[in-house]
Every structure is written in C-alpha cells, then in structure tokens.
Amino acid sequence: MKTTNQSDNNAVPTINNDSKQLLLELLPEECWWGGRAADGRSMPYHLEEFSADLDQNHKSNQACPLLLSNKGRYIWSEEPFHFEFSQGKLSVQGVGQLFLGEGHETLKGAFQHAAHRFFPPAPDIPEPLLFTAPQYNLWIELLYEPTQAKVLQYAKSVLEHGMPPGVIMIDDNWHEPYGTWKFHSGRFPDPKQMVNELHEMGFKVMLWVCPFITADSLTFRELEPTGILLKDRSGNTAIRKWWNGYSAVLDCTNPAAVEWIQAQLDKLQREYGIDGFKLDAGDVDFYECDDLSYVPTSRSGHCEAWAKVGLKYSLNEYRACWKLAGQPIAQRLKDKAHEWEGNGLDALIPDGLAQGLLGYAYICPDMIGGGEYGSFTTAKFDAELFVRSAQCSALFPMMQFSAAPWRLLDETNLQYCIEAAKLHAAFGEEILQLAMHASRSGEPIVRHMAYEFAEAGMEHVKDQFMLGDSLLVAPVIVKGMRERNVVFPAGTWIGDDGSVVVGPTTKQIEVPLSRLPYFRKSE
Incomplete structure (x- = not known):
C-alpha cells in the first residue's frame, strides 16, 4: 500500500503506480473532485463523510476513474475503484492498478497532468x-x-x-x-x-x-444465433429489466x-x-459482474x-x-x-x-x-x-x-x-x-472557479462558473431571488449590464427575472 502525507506542493511531480490500494491523509484545506458527475453537489469532497463505488453505481450519468485535488494531487486507474473520505483521510481500493500523481500544485495542474498522461484529447469535436x-x-x-x-x-x-x-x-x-x-x-x-x-x-x-433488443421480435430471433447478444452467467441470452420493460442486450465488447x-x-x-x-x-x-461477454469486462x-x-x-x-x-x-x-x-x-x-x-x-x-x-x-x-x-x-x-x-x-x-x-x-x-x-488541450469548457483562480479560495463556490478563462457566469438558481452575491477574483470585470467591478470582491447585484448575469474579464 502506498501512503503519503505530502505537504510540499513544490515537490517534483511524481506518479506512484505499484498498488491497488491507497490511503492518503488530507492536506490542510485540501479539496477533491471526481468519480461521478451526478455527485457534483457533494463536491468538493473535504471533511464530510462520502463514499462511492464506481463499478456498482454511476447514478445514471457519466463517471470516470479520476479524483483531483486542489493541492495538485490526483488518482487514476484504468479500472473502476471504490473511494471513501472519512476522518480526514481518503482511502481508495481498486480492481486494477492505482496511479497517484503528486506535486502539480493546483487543481488545474493536477487535471492537466492526468489528462495529458491518461486521457489525451482526440483532435475532433462533436458536430459544431x-x-x-x-x-x-x-x-x-x-x-x-x-x-x-x-x-x-x-x-x-x-x-x-x-x-x-x-x-x-x-x-x-x-x-x-x-x-x-x-x-x-x-x-x-x-x-x-x-x-x-x-x-x-x-x-x-x-x-x-x-442497446436493447425486444425479445418478442423478428430481430431478436435473427440475432440470438449470431452470438452478439449478451449472455448471463448460465450461458443463456440475458434478459434485463430497464425502464421500458424486459429486453435482450447487445454485447458491444x-x-x-x-x-x-x-x-x-x-x-x-x-x-x-x-x-x-x-x-x-x-x-x-443493466449489466452483471458475471455476465458472459465476448471480452470479459x-x-x-x-x-x-x-x-x-x-x-x-x-x-x-x-x-x-x-x-x-x-x-x-x-x-x-x-x-x-x-x-x-x-x-x-x-x-x-x-x-x-x-x-x-x-x-x-x-x-x-x-x-x-x-x-x-x-x-x-x-x-x-x-x-x-x-x-x-x-x-x-x-x-x-x-x-x-x-x-x-x-x-x-x-x-x-x-x-x-x-x-x-x-x-x-x-x-x-x-x-x-x-x-x-x-480538442487540443483537454481543458473543460465550463470551468470551476477554483480551476481558473487557484489562490482565490473559491473551492466551495458552485453557483457560478467560468466559460473558458475570461467569462464569469452567475445564473439565478433560487426561487424568487432578485438579488444575488457574485464572487469576483482579482481583475476588472465588465458586466452584461455595462457595470464595472474590480476584484477581488464579493458584490451583490440585481437579478430581475429578465437577467442572466455574466462578466467579461478585462485584459
């Protein structure tokens, strides 16, 4: 087991990759993100108790075997893992090898290093x-x-x-x-x-x-002998319950x-x-761990x-x-x-x-x-x-x-x-x-304030975001709200209404129902 209690964020970046288990002590003010998109409201993971199993439950949305820290650390695996934050520690248990990256200073630094090494961007984008x-x-x-x-x-x-x-x-x-x-x-x-x-x-x-095939259909009868439908542990064609009933499933391995x-x-x-x-x-x-697929997975x-x-x-x-x-x-x-x-x-x-x-x-x-x-x-x-x-x-x-x-x-x-x-x-x-x-950098388009402004203490701000590196967007998400606070990092910010705000500051602004507030960072 690899254990670390690193407190020197200026250390040479390292990757430790010799374990399927990790136990980390959280650094002072250390916050983490990652695992499942649907856990966004629980992020950043800090001192509260939290756990997730990335193989058992994705909460019906995207998931990725990645955890990122605002202190420049990250954890990656090619396989699902279970992680838990408890009593100031992060424990991770993986099916495959766990990679611990350290010394990347910030959330952005940790993300960029992990992306470059483990999931570099494809040079294409979806339909414009x-x-x-x-x-x-x-x-x-x-x-x-x-x-x-x-x-x-x-x-x-x-x-x-x-x-x-x-x-x-x-x-x-x-x-x-x-x-x-x-x-x-x-x-x-x-x-x-x-x-x-x-x-x-x-x-x-x-x-x-x-990926479902209605069992009582000509298509099913044509496909079942071909071996491209998923089989259960007994070797029979798997029939799975989903939101529209019971169906066979394509084996996309x-x-x-x-x-x-x-x-x-x-x-x-x-x-x-x-x-x-x-x-x-x-x-x-819709899958079981002991399903018999073309490629075991x-x-x-x-x-x-x-x-x-x-x-x-x-x-x-x-x-x-x-x-x-x-x-x-x-x-x-x-x-x-x-x-x-x-x-x-x-x-x-x-x-x-x-x-x-x-x-x-x-x-x-x-x-x-x-x-x-x-x-x-x-x-x-x-x-x-x-x-x-x-x-x-x-x-x-x-x-x-x-x-x-x-x-x-x-x-x-x-x-x-x-x-x-x-x-x-x-x-x-x-x-x-x-x-x-x-598509060139791998960077998010919608970015956490802490991603762009590492020293601003904005890890827990999650009702505003950056579109790229220059546009701060502060929607209203509370019923009846006609005023809201916006947290501005250092710099000069030009509002959608022509207002000028000099940060760092927190400013209360008017938000009538007709307004979506956004602010452009001045060069």
Missing part, C-alpha cells in the same frame, strides 16, 4: 451545430407518441417564435420494436420527406437508439455487435438523411463499450458514459426534475462542473425545465423555474429545449426564454472556439 445553436429534444412534448406531423409542427413552432434552428432530436418510439431500427410506418409515413423538410428549415436531425448496430445506423443515414444519434441507456445497472466496461459505438458519428449524445474523457462525445446531464432543489435546477452547475473535471468537455445540461417527464404531469408547473433553467443553460457549451416554451409560458416569460436561446447563438462562435481548444 450542437454548440452554436440551441437543441430541441421532442421527449417532453411527444413522449412515446412521436409522429411525422408532430415533429414538423414542433420545428415550425421554433421558427415561428423567432428561435434559432438547431439540432432536433426525435426521441423514443419513432421505430418498430427496440432493436428494429426502422421508422414506424404508421407514425412516420414518409420519413425521408420529413427529414428533407427539417433540413430545409435549417435543422439537423438526430434519432434516439439504445463483440466487434460483430458493433458492426451490426452501426450498419443499422448507417442505413438510416444513407436512406433518410439522418444526421446523428442519441445513444441512450448503457447504464451499469466489468459493468463499467460494458458502459464504455456502448459509448464507443457513437464515436463513429460526429452528431451524437450520451447520458451514461464510463471513461472516454477527451473523446468527441456530447455528454448530457441526467434527467432532472422540474424543481428548484434536489435533483433540479440546483444541480445543473455543480454537476456540469463535475463533468468538466472528469475530462468531459462537451457537456449539455438537461432539458430546460427538467427532463423527468413525470414532473410535468404530477408537479405544478413553475414558469419562473423554466425561465431560470433556460438562462442557466444559455452559456453552457450546449443548451437543450424539450417542453415547448410557447405552450407553457405567457408572452413575457416566453420572450425571456427566446432571449436566452438567442444569447446562446450569439456566443456560439466563442463556444465553438472553446470546444476546439478543448
């Missing part, structure tokens, strides 16, 4: 339109009943209300049984014509897919399974002009294998992902509830910051207002929450509408959402340049 315009996912509006007519009407409504065209995503149930990736002939009588119309309106088109699913997707592109795919599911929950390894399927397509989206930091994959936060606190608006910024520190630069907050459709059917709709959600998303790398603001909002609140969409488009070229920078 994901960054330069809002996205429109049809889930909340259409649920399991999408039709050609409804898709076209949604797109027309976007344009009629003065919102920029972007990527439009046709979600679950556009198809025949799961795994039979053909347009349902009753709901989509002429899909090629639909796609052509959407293209003419300025949209690119994504389709939802998953098998190259033949990858070839098969990509052939289905390629055909959709070739025959109908589909531009890309939302590759859903792949969560570790962990639950997390199956999640990673499904994520690799989408690397072929520049227009992609994932919600569940393991490793693959630095790769050109659009990573959406998991479905949030239509609520202010809990798994709602309060989670967007801290979870987004966690995504970036896990190496996932190309991030998207959840659907504006929340993607948990049950929230819209059981909870009272909150127009203020919807507006603040749109504003919070506007200066993320991506923003995604689903519930139609023109259906839900009065004219005043609708205009606030349209302004947020237009603001994102206005910043599109800058965001795209940051994405290209990430």
Whole structure:
C-alpha cells in the first residue's frame, strides 16, 4: 500500500503506480473532485463523510476513474475503484492498478497532468451545430407518441417564435420494436420527406437508439444465433429489466455487435438523411459482474463499450458514459426534475462542473425545465423555474429545449426564454472556439472557479462558473431571488449590464427575472 502525507506542493511531480490500494491523509484545506458527475453537489469532497463505488453505481450519468485535488494531487486507474473520505483521510481500493500523481500544485495542474498522461484529447469535436445553436429534444412534448406531423409542427413552432434552428432530436418510439431500427410506418409515413423538410428549415436531425433488443421480435430471433447478444452467467441470452420493460442486450465488447448496430445506423443515414444519434441507456445497472461477454469486462466496461459505438458519428449524445474523457462525445446531464432543489435546477452547475473535471468537455445540461417527464404531469408547473433553467443553460457549451416554451409560458416569460436561446447563438462562435481548444488541450469548457483562480479560495463556490478563462457566469438558481452575491477574483470585470467591478470582491447585484448575469474579464 502506498501512503503519503505530502505537504510540499513544490515537490517534483511524481506518479506512484505499484498498488491497488491507497490511503492518503488530507492536506490542510485540501479539496477533491471526481468519480461521478451526478455527485457534483457533494463536491468538493473535504471533511464530510462520502463514499462511492464506481463499478456498482454511476447514478445514471457519466463517471470516470479520476479524483483531483486542489493541492495538485490526483488518482487514476484504468479500472473502476471504490473511494471513501472519512476522518480526514481518503482511502481508495481498486480492481486494477492505482496511479497517484503528486506535486502539480493546483487543481488545474493536477487535471492537466492526468489528462495529458491518461486521457489525451482526440483532435475532433462533436458536430459544431450542437454548440452554436440551441437543441430541441421532442421527449417532453411527444413522449412515446412521436409522429411525422408532430415533429414538423414542433420545428415550425421554433421558427415561428423567432428561435434559432438547431439540432432536433426525435426521441423514443419513432421505430418498430427496440432493436428494429426502422421508422414506424404508421407514425412516420414518409420519413425521408420529413427529414428533407427539417433540413430545409435549417435543422439537423438526430434519432434516439439504445442497446436493447425486444425479445418478442423478428430481430431478436435473427440475432440470438449470431452470438452478439449478451449472455448471463448460465450461458443463456440475458434478459434485463430497464425502464421500458424486459429486453435482450447487445454485447458491444463483440466487434460483430458493433458492426451490426452501426450498419443499422448507417442505413438510416444513407436512406433518410439522418444526421446523428442519441445513444441512450448503457447504464451499469443493466449489466452483471458475471455476465458472459465476448471480452470479459466489468459493468463499467460494458458502459464504455456502448459509448464507443457513437464515436463513429460526429452528431451524437450520451447520458451514461464510463471513461472516454477527451473523446468527441456530447455528454448530457441526467434527467432532472422540474424543481428548484434536489435533483433540479440546483444541480445543473455543480454537476456540469463535475463533468468538466472528469475530462468531459462537451457537456449539455438537461432539458430546460427538467427532463423527468413525470414532473410535468404530477408537479405544478413553475414558469419562473423554466425561465431560470433556460438562462442557466444559455452559456453552457450546449443548451437543450424539450417542453415547448410557447405552450407553457405567457408572452413575457416566453420572450425571456427566446432571449436566452438567442444569447446562446450569439456566443456560439466563442463556444465553438472553446470546444476546439478543448480538442487540443483537454481543458473543460465550463470551468470551476477554483480551476481558473487557484489562490482565490473559491473551492466551495458552485453557483457560478467560468466559460473558458475570461467569462464569469452567475445564473439565478433560487426561487424568487432578485438579488444575488457574485464572487469576483482579482481583475476588472465588465458586466452584461455595462457595470464595472474590480476584484477581488464579493458584490451583490440585481437579478430581475429578465437577467442572466455574466462578466467579461478585462485584459
């Protein structure tokens, strides 16, 4: 076991890699980030008790075998590990070798060294339109009943209300049984014509897919003898419960399974002009540690294998992902509830910051207002929450509408959402340049204040963020708030309202419902 109590942050950077266990004493004021994106609100890990098992549970979102410290330390493994913060110590137990990096001085230093060594960025980025315009996912509006007519009407409504065209995503149930990736002939009588119309309106088109195969289908009967479906420990085809019932699962550790699913997707592109795919599911929950796969792997390894399927397509989206930091994959936060606190608006910024520190630069907050459709059917709709959600998303790398603001909002609140969409488009070229920078450097696009300003003591600030290294964004995430405090690092900051703030300071600003505050650092 490698044990350290290093207090000299100016030491020569080292990597210790001879152990599957580590026990570290926390340094004075040491804070840590990493593990799972959905734990963002619990970060930084400091003196509070916290533990997580990265093989058993990813909390339905991205995870990565990486921990980072503001004192320039990091831990990496190629395999899942369990970690625990307790009584001023961090203990880590891995399945594979653990790598401890030390002496990198800051959070940024630790991240950059780990990224360079273990997950260097690919030189590509996802489809540029994901960054330069809002996205429109049809889930909340259409649920399991999408039709050609409804898709076209949604797109027309976007344009009629003065919102920029972007990527439009046709979600679950556009198809025949799961795994039979053909347009349902009753709901989509002429899909090629639909796609052509959407293209003419300025949209690119994504389709939802998953790794599941409906057992009672012709596709299942054709695939089962080929050996590309996952087998359980007894050697039988695994049938797994997921949110839409019980299905077989593609074994994506098998190259033949990858070839098969990509052939289905390629055909959709070739025959109908589909531009890309939302590759859903792949969560570790749907696999068992003793499954018999083509390449023996962990639950997390199956999640990673499904994520690799989408690397072929520049227009992609994932919600569940393991490793693959630095790769050109659009990573959406998991479905949030239509609520202010809990798994709602309060989670967007801290979870987004966690995504970036896990190496996932190309991030998207959840659907504006929340993607948990049950929230819209059981909870009272909150127009203020919807507006603040749109504003919070506007200066993320991506923003995604689903519930139609023109259906839900009065004219005043609708205009606030349209302004947020237009603001994102206005910043599109800058965001795209940051994405290209990430493809060269691996750096997050949305950055923690402590990442950019190591000496400012901002480790626990998680209701504001940096877009790149010069734009401070301070959305409102509390109901009824019309004033908020913004923490400014050293420098001169020019506000969206023309105000000038000289830091370091904490300043109370006015935040009417019409305002998303942001500040540009002056050269």
